[in-house]
Amino acid sequence: MDRNPNLRITDFNEVDLGLSREEVIAEAKRCIQCKKPRCISGCPVGIDIPAFIQAIADEKFQDAADIIKKDNMLPAVCGRVCPQETQCQGECILGKKDLPISIGQLERFVADFERKKGAKCPKCAPATGKKVAVVGSGPAGLACAAELARRGHSVTVFESLHEAGGVLMYGIPAFRMPKDIVQYEIDQVKRLGVVIKTNHIVGRSVSVDELLSYDAVFLGTGAGLPYFMGIPGENLPGVYSANEFLTRVNLMGANKFPENDTPVKVGKKVVVVGGGNVAMDAARVARRMGAEVTLMYRRGEADMPARLDEVRHAKEEGIIFMTATNPIAILGGNNTVCGVQAVKMELGTAGDDGRCSFYPIEGSEFAVEADVVIEAIGQGPNPLLLRMLPELTRNRNGSVAVNCLGETSIQKVYAGGDVATGAATVILAMGTAKEAAVAIDHMLKK
Amino acid sequence: MGKYTIVQARALSEAVFEMWIHAPQVARHAKAGQFCIIHADGAGERVPLTISGTNGDNIRIAFMAVGTTTKLLATLKTGDELRDVAGPLGMPSDIAEGGETVVIVGGGVGVACTPILAQAAKDAGNYVIGIIGARNRDLLIFEDDMRAICNELYVTTDDGSYGIKGFASGPLKELCESGRKIDKVWIIGPGMMMKVTSEVTRPFGIRTYVSLNPVMVDGTGMCGSCRVTVGGEMKFACVDGPEFDAHEVDWNDLMTRQRMYLSEEKQSMEYHEEHHVCRCRKVE
Numbered sequence: 176m177d178r179n180p181n182l183r184i185t186d187f188n189e190v191d192l193g194l195s196r197e198e199v200i201a202e203a204k205r206c207i208q209c210k211k212p213r214c215i216s217g218c219p220v221g222i223d224i225p226a227f228i229q230a231i232a233d234e235k236f237q238d239a240a241d242i243i244k245k246d247n248m249l250p251a252v253c254g255r256v257c258p259q260e261t262q263c264q265g266e267c268i269l270g271k272k273d274l275p276i277s278i279g280q281l282e283r284f285v286a287d288f289e290r291k292k293g294a295k296c297p298k299c300a301p302a303t304g305k306k307v308a309v310v311g312s313g314p315a316g317l318a319c320a321a322e323l324a325r326r327g328h329s330v331t332v333f334e335s336l337h338e339a340g341g342v343l344m345y346g347i348p349a350f351r352m353p354k355d356i357v358q359y360e361i362d363q364v365k366r367l368g369v370v371i372k373t374n375h376i377v378g379r380s381v382s383v384d385e386l387l388s389y390d391a392v393f394l395g396t397g398a399g400l401p402y403f404m405g406i407p408g409e410n411l412p413g414v415y416s417a418n419e420f421l422t423r424v425n426l427m428g429a430n431k432f433p434e435n436d437t438p439v440k441v442g443k444k445v446v447v448v449g450g451g452n453v454a455m456d457a458a459r460v461a462r463r464m465g466a467e468v469t470l471m472y473r474r475g476e477a478d479m480p481a482r483l484d485e486v487r488h489a490k491e492e493g494i495i496f497m498t499a500t501n502p503i504a505i506l507g508g509n510n511t512v513c514g515v516q517a518v519k520m521e522l523g524t525a526g527d528d529g530r531c532s533f534y535p536i537e538g539s540e541f542a543v544e545a546d547v548v549i550e551a552i553g554q555g556p557n558p559l560l561l562r563m564l565p566e567l568t569r570n571r572n573g574s575v576a577v578n579c580l581g582e583t584s585i586q587k588v589y590a591g592g593d594v595a596t597g598a599a600t601v602i603l604a605m606g607t608a609k610e611a612a613v614a615i616d617h618m619l620k621k
Numbered sequence: 622m623g624k625y626t627i628v629q630a631r632a633l634s635e636a637v638f639e640m641w642i643h644a645p646q647v648a649r650h651a652k653a654g655q656f657c658i659i660h661a662d663g664a665g666e667r668v669p670l671t672i673s674g675t676n677g678d679n680i681r682i683a684f685m686a687v688g689t690t691t692k693l694l695a696t697l698k699t700g701d702e703l704r705d706v707a708g709p710l711g712m713p714s715d716i717a718e719g720g721e722t723v724v725i726v727g728g729g730v731g732v733a734c735t736p737i738l739a740q741a742a743k744d745a746g747n748y749v750i751g752i753i754g755a756r757n758r759d760l761l762i763f764e765d766d767m768r769a770i771c772n773e774l775y776v777t778t779d780d781g782s783y784g785i786k787g788f789a790s791g792p793l794k795e796l797c798e799s800g801r802k803i804d805k806v807w808i809i810g811p812g813m814m815m816k817v818t819s820e821v822t823r824p825f826g827i828r829t830y831v832s833l834n835p836v837m838v839d840g841t842g843m844c845g846s847c848r849v850t851v852g853g854e855m856k857f858a859c860v861d862g863p864e865f866d867a868h869e870v871d872w873n874d875l876m877t878r879q880r881m882y883l884s885e886e887k888q889s890m891e892y893h894e895e896h897h898v899c900r901c902r903k904v905e
């Protein structure tokens with residue numbers, strides 16, 4: 176189901192081609208339909224997994240799609256990008272002795288089946304006359320907008336970029352998340368009557384007063400602010416945040432430069448710093464643009480927060496893994512990067528979070544050759560709008576504080592997704608957004 | 622009317638073009654010091670351009686055709702549409718509510734930023750002195766606008782073909798040395814011009830702002846492409862600026878990063894000339 180690594184690193188087409196009809200039916204029949212299905216507890220939105228799997232086993236794919244969509248609006252996306260090994264599949268009872276059910280693959284199959292067939296548009300409740308503003312069109316904003324539209328509210332989504340979709344569009348590369356699928360999902364949301372206004376930066380093109388004039392507001396602005404390591408040499412040309420590197424390629428098409436006018440430096444040797452999905456994506460994009468890529472991560476491979484599939488795919492594609500290694504300076508001169516000075520780390524025992532501690536080993540400094548360095552060391556909430564809402568209570572890490580209903584400290588302003596949870600996952604963003612949508616609906620109908 | 626229609630396009634000089642664009646969400650909120658991002662078509666770059674004026678639902682930009690995307694933009698004519706216009710971006714200029722004497726210095730295409738700033742400072746009740754400069758008379762822009770707004774205006778040309786011969790720093794130095802009360806100075810122009818000119822005010826301890834123009838992508842704080850070093854700290858020009866305290870700016874850092882794509886920009890120009898990708902529309 177995965178394309179040959181030597182072939183796939185020459186293009187941006189999807190790596191994992193999914194399962195065939197026969198394969199999904201066979202896989203579905205492997206499920207033992209547990210009385211107390213643990214898989215459900217592993218899914219952040221609690222999809223009725225055994226039920227949809229049974230529908231697949233019965234070859235009722237549309238029924239399977241309907242079951243999933245009760246809880247998950249973007250199954251084609253989540254089936255592809257959820258960290259299943261730590262969620263649904265990580266809990267599947269079969270995983271104890273054998274392989275767990277490939278729940279993500281099954282979910283993706285039915286979503287793709289429905290899309291190819293043409294989904295029917297769900298009915299919306301009668302119009303309530305209430306107006307809701309949603310800020311940001313990533314998974315959180317889209318999920319919240321769809322839920323509220325279905326409940327009869329009039330929803331406007333404001334997006335600062337020129338394309339909707341958030342990270343799904345500018346961050347996750349097409350070989351993992353084909354853009355026509357994201358576009359299709361966005362179109363589904365529009366079919367519910369949701370208006371998406373791109374090029375609208377809330378706080379700038381839409382004032383805070385205008386925003387607060389809506390009957391309710393949902394903040395789904397994500398965690399888009401890239402962190403930098405704060406080491407010498409970071410401003411040299413050739414040093415990127417992963418966000419910039421990925422945006423140049425995914426959103427602006429820099430892989431087709433000069434046909435497209437947005438340039439990107441790729442160089443011959445790229446060092447990517449980090450061990451999450453963002454780092455894997457940056458590394459694999461650079462690889463596809465012809466570079467030899469080294470991934471530097473300060474802990475061990477087992478500590479990497481990236482999805483297992485991404486780690487495996489990256490290795491198959493020839494990315495060199497340099498773990499227990501931390502950059503301390505970016506080397507260069509004459510306005511170009513020539514390498515990364517790094518230090519080896521001593522890895523300690525695992526802490527409460529299951530990830531090991533680490534200390535630099537004295538005297539272990541060494542240099543790695545590089546002409547481009549991409550930092551993927553984490554992201555925080557974008558301050559642009561939050562600075563204009565000083566009354567908004569924030570958590571210690573800067574994210575917006577919310578209660579279990581998604582309510583913020585400002586009346587009728589709700590938040591969900593990465594801006595509230597800190598950089599997390601697509602499914603969690605949608606889950607929190609949907610809870611907020613339900614709470615908003617209750618408030619509006621009071 | 623289409624979404625982002627060019628309601629008027631004209632050439633101000635051989636290489637500088639002015640456009641009025643219908644972009645209500647930008648026009649209604651734009652303040653002096655802010656910029657917009659223009660994405661002329663799907664294949665083009667997102668280019669940041671200062672908002673140089675507003676009129677109802679329209680904004681004005683003035684840009685120099687220096688590379689592929691701005692040259693393409695220069696071929697568009699009245700009635701054409703742009704794919705995207707986003708803004709206003711950045712923080713507004715730090716204009717006092719009256720009582721100050723301010724000097725606004727513009728050089729080259731940087732003069733494009735001066736009318737909206739001068740107007741805002743004037744409207745707030747400040748005394749506005751303008752200094753605008755260009756290499757020669759033909760390249761001078763917005764003189765009439767500035768003359769109508771400013772309480773005093775000085776015009777310089779490098780070659781002396783018009784106004785005072787020399788750089789805009791000349792009249793600025795004289796003003797500083799005259800002992801007149803000057804509360805704030807803005808200097809807007811090419812990097813080297815801002816760097817050199819801001820040295821004039823440093824010994825006098827006058828608060829001086831420059832508008833930095835590093836390479837940008839999103840303009841919303843999401844990529845870090847626009848990072849600059851000010852007062853030894855990393856700042857994102859698109860959200861923390863673009864105006865910063867001139868005397869705290871690390872100019873070498875800025876100018877090095879501005880030149881990051883020189884070879885790619887050349888390659889792009891050659892490609893587009895060769896493939897004749899110009900959309901073949903002339904400015905009327």
Ligand SMILES: Cc1cc2nc3c(=O)[nH]c(=O)nc-3n(C[C@H](O)[C@H](O)[C@H](O)COP(=O)(O)OP(=O)(O)OC[C@H]3O[C@@H](n4cnc5c(N)ncnc54)[C@H](O)[C@@H]3O)c2cc1C
Nearest residue numbers: 311313314315335341342346377397452592593599600601
């Ligand atoms: C490269 C990369 C790879 C990833 N891979 C995975 C993966 O494999 N699996 C997984 O589950 N998760 C992955 N994630 C994480 C996942 O994408 C995020 O958790 C998810 O997108 C969060 O959704 P969101 O809607 O909260 O925010 P975002 O997707 O960040 O969307 C926020 C949107 O709000 C817009 N916005 C911000 N401020 C404003 C404003 N003031 N006005 C208007 N619009 C505004 C932004 O432009 C953006 O479009 C990845 C993230 C990245 C960056």
Ligand SMILES: Cc1cc2nc3c(=O)[nH]c(=O)nc-3n(C[C@H](O)[C@H](O)[C@H](O)COP(=O)(O)OP(=O)(O)OC[C@H]3O[C@@H](n4cnc5c(N)ncnc54)[C@H](O)[C@@H]3O)c2cc1C
Nearest residue numbers: 668669670671684685688689690691834835836837879886
């Ligand atoms: C806040 C801000 C305000 C600006 N206001 C004006 C203005 O009012 N009038 C004007 O003529 N110019 C302005 N500029 C500069 C303008 O954005 C660039 O000239 C333009 O992007 C060049 O694009 P190009 O493809 O035509 O040329 P290229 O050949 O690609 O580039 C020529 C030079 O322009 C700069 N540049 C290239 N791409 C970008 C980019 N994405 N962002 C910023 N700079 C870039 C680089 O220094 C480069 O060497 C401003 C820049 C900023 C950041």
Ligand code: SF4
Nearest residue numbers: 218253257262263279
């Ligand atoms: S949404 Fe994600 S966690 Fe839930 S069942 Fe689907 S793949 Fe598993």
Ligand code: SF4
Nearest residue numbers: 206207209214267268
């Ligand atoms: S835990 Fe595994 S076997 Fe049990 S119902 Fe869920 S998917 Fe099927």
Ligand code: FES
Nearest residue numbers: 840842844845859
């Ligand atoms: S342009 Fe991307 S952060 Fe400023």
Ligand SMILES: [Mg+2]
Nearest residue numbers: 666688689690
């Ligand atoms: Mg360009």
